[in-house]
Amino acid sequence: MTVTIPESPADLEDFLADDTKVKAAYAEEGGLARLIKAYAKTMHEKDPGIAAQIREQTQLIFHEMMEANGMDSKKSKVNLNYTEPVQQNRAARRHQPNPDAPGAVLNGEFPNIAAYLQTIWNKANLKGDAAEKLQRVKDYSEKIPSEGGFLVPEEFRAELLIASLGAAIVRPRARVIPMSSATLRFPKIDETSRVSSVYGGIVVYRTEEGEELVESQAAFGSLKLEATKQTALAHVPNELVKDAPAFGGFIEQTFPEAMAYYEDLDFLLGTGVGEPLGALASTNTAIITVAKETGQIASTVLWQNVIRMYARMLPSSLATAVWLASPDVFVELATMALEVGTGGSAVWLVDAHGAPVLTLLGRPVIMTERAPAALGTQGDLSFVDFSMYLIGDRQMMTAASSEHVKFTSDKTTYRLIARNDGRPWLESAITPHNGSANLSPFVQLATRA
Numbered sequence: 077m078t079v080t081i082p083e084s085p086a087d088l089e090d091f092l093a094d095d096t097k098v099k100a101a102y103a104e105e106g107g108l109a110r111l112i113k114a115y116a117k118t119m120h121e122k123d124p125g126i127a128a129q130i131r132e133q134t135q136l137i138f139h140e141m142m143e144a145n146g147m148d149s150k151k152s153k154v155n156l157n158y159t160e161p162v163q164q165n166r167a168a169r170r171h172q173p174n175p176d177a178p179g180a181v182l183n184g185e186f187p188n189i190a191a192y193l194q195t196i197w198n199k200a201n202l203k204g205d206a207a208e209k210l211q212r213v214k215d216y217s218e219k220i221p222s223e224g225g226f227l228v229p230e231e232f233r234a235e236l237l238i239a240s241l242g243a244a245i246v247r248p249r250a251r252v253i254p255m256s257s258a259t260l261r262f263p264k265i266d267e268t269s270r271v272s273s274v275y276g277g278i279v280v281y282r283t284e285e286g287e288e289l290v291e292s293q294a295a296f297g298s299l300k301l302e303a304t305k306q307t308a309l310a311h312v313p314n315e316l317v318k319d320a321p322a323f324g325g326f327i328e329q330t331f332p333e334a335m336a337y338y339e340d341l342d343f344l345l346g347t348g349v350g351e352p353l354g355a356l357a358s359t360n361t362a363i364i365t366v367a368k369e370t371g372q373i374a375s376t377v378l379w380q381n382v383i384r385m386y387a388r389m390l391p392s393s394l395a396t397a398v399w400l401a402s403p404d405v406f407v408e409l410a411t412m413a414l415e416v417g418t419g420g421s422a423v424w425l426v427d428a429h430g431a432p433v434l435t436l437l438g439r440p441v442i443m444t445e446r447a448p449a450a451l452g453t454q455g456d457l458s459f460v461d462f463s464m465y466l467i468g469d470r471q472m473m474t475a476a477s478s479e480h481v482k483f484t485s486d487k488t489t490y491r492l493i494a495r496n497d498g499r500p501w502l503e504s505a506i507t508p509h510n511g512s513a514n515l516s517p518f519v520q521l522a523t524r525a
Contacts, residue, residue, distance in 0.1 A: 079104060081114045086512045088115055092383040099416045112386075112437050116394040177471040179230035185209050189232040190324030196226050197317055197477050197488060225476035225493060233473040233494075236332050244336035245442060246343040246355065249398070249462035251501070255470050258495070259302045262466060266297040269507035299503075301468030303495035304351055306342070308335050311487045331492060340446050343467065343498045344400075352498030355465045355518060356400070356448045356458055362502045364388050364516040365454060368524045375452030376524060377408035379423055385459045385519045386437050390506065393461035393517040398440045400458040402447040409441070454523045461517035464502055470495035 079101045082088040091097050101111045186192040186209065195210050213226050237247075253262060266276040273279045276295025308331055316323050346352040348359055356363070366385045369378055389397055401409065412423045423436075434441040439459075448455025474493045481489040505514035 079111060081111065081118055083118065084508075084510065084512065086387075086510070089384060089387040092387070093380070095414075095416045098414065102421065116391065175230075177230040177233070179227050179233055179472060182213060182227060182229035183231045185212065185229060186232075188324055189228075189235065189327055190320050192229060192232060193327060193475065193477070193490060194317060194320065194323065196475060225474035225491065228473040228475050228492070230471075233471075235328075236335070236473075236492075243333045245340050245400070245444060245446060246462055246465065246498070247336070247339065247467060249396070250343070250465045250467045250498070251463055252467045252469050253301065255301060255303055255468045255496075258470070259300060260468055261298040261300055262468075264297050264299050264501060264503075266295040267506065268504040270509045271507055271511055299466065299499050299501070301466065301497045301499060303468055303470040303497050306335065306339060306494045306496060308338075308492045308494075310334075310490050311482045311485070312490060314486050314488055317488055327490075335492075335494070337446075339496075343465065344446055345448055346498065348499075352467075352496070353500065354498070355460055355462065355500055356455060356520065360500050360518060362500050362504055362516050363518045363520055364505050364514055365520050365522045367522050372524055374525050377405060377412065377451075377457060377521070379412050379414050381457070381521050382412070382423075382436055385457070385521060388513060388515055388519045389459055390461065390464075390515045390517050393464065394439075396463045397459055397461040397517065398442055399436050400442050400444065400447050400460055402450050402456045403443050403445060404451040405447075405456050406443060408451065409436070448520075452524050454520055457521045459519040464500065464517040466499050466501050468497040468499075 079097065082091045101107065104110065186195065192213075195206060196213065253260065267274070268276075310326075310330065312323070312326070316326060342352045342354065344354045344356050346354040346357060348354075348357065353360065366381065366388060369380050372378060372381075386394075410424045414421055414423055424433075434443070447458070450456060472495065476491045476493075478489045478491070481487075500518065502517060505516040507514055
């Protein structure tokens with residue numbers, strides 16, 4: 077039996093629900109994974125849709141906004157090509173030191189971040205060159221009094237962000253937008269349906285020569301990114317502060333991991349009030365919820381759940397989407413099976429060493445306690461394209477120390493403050509031209525109770 081590549085989300089759902097077709101796909105070279113990859117490629121080539129148009133139109137509007145505000149659009153480092161596969165090294169490149177950031181004026185003053193924090197330590201008895209460096213830090217910090225604390229050199233701010241990427245879920249995969257002020261309006265296409273037009277109002281007609289052309293235009297809107305405080309506190313024994321190597325190791329490991337942990341919680345679950353609006357927050361109006369199967373037992377995850385979630389992902393997002401699963405979902409995924417007639421086969425695969433291959437339908441599975449919910453509740457399993465999530469980064473960090481908070485314990489309290497925001501780029505699911513089920517880059521499995 078020759079397997080035909082599905083040509084629409086509805087066709088894919090029908091195909092995956094047909095045991096005979098799925099069995100035939102497994103029998104072919106490359107198995108079901110080959111067919112899924114072919115489907116994603118076909119859909120993207122057939123209708124790049126939001127991937128190409130948003131990239132092109134947004135780049136134009138972004139440049140116009142910059143030039144209208146007296147900024148050089150040619151120096152923009154914003155990468156709008158979100159069809160490019162997300163890789164850790166690419167995310168790290170986005171967080172290289174920014175020579176235009178306020179803290180860049182202090183680059184090269186200190187050999188490492190531990191030396192910087194020892195210099196601003198209020199118990200330090202500085203003389204000579206060290207005292208001059210502290211005064212230089214104070215001078216530049218006073219130029220931005222509203223930020224509070226001492227300005228952190230840009231090279232160390234970038235260093236902390238890069239170190240956090242290994243522990244973070246959202247930031248390495250999201251679209252990070254530099255913010256030169258506390259607020260930024262970022263353009264978006266106001267689109268909810270492609271049944272009668274695309275991109276919020278563009279309709280293409282065929283007309284005879286000499287006839288009046290029918291007017292149409294895209295509908296553009298904007299998202300407001302408003303940076304709010306992200307504060308990290310650490311109580312450090314004074315003996316550790318004096319020990320430069322040990323202190324450096326503590327700061328370079330502990331702070332990035334802690335900041336990444338809580339930043340993820342904000343970017344995933346934030347309410348949008350005084351904090352980011354999370355990609356998987358209940359107030360994200362673009363989320364699609366896939367219902368449980370008829371008669372499905374409570375707190376289970378079925379193969380049918382997975383394929384129906386995959387079928388609701390925006391086709392242009394299939395190359396970058398990831399599965400986010402609560403740790404207690406692992407058993408359900410590992411024991412999930414595809415029934416074929418009176419038999420069946422396991423869906424979860426293992427490698428040559430017997431270790432689980434953490435992918436579903438060719439996309440990575442991230443097991444994390446930061447998933448919105450535990451097994452059986454909406455949010456225990458999500459399918460998300462974080463490249464459709466915007467992070468506004470203030471590109472500034474301040475540090476301060478206090479001997480008073482833990483004075484009786486002989487500890488110094490260090491405080492780091494960063495400012496950022498986050499918002500989903502789409503605010504609504506998209507109705508396809510054929511009127512089939514809505515599609516979105518944010519898909520969740522409904523509660524199974």
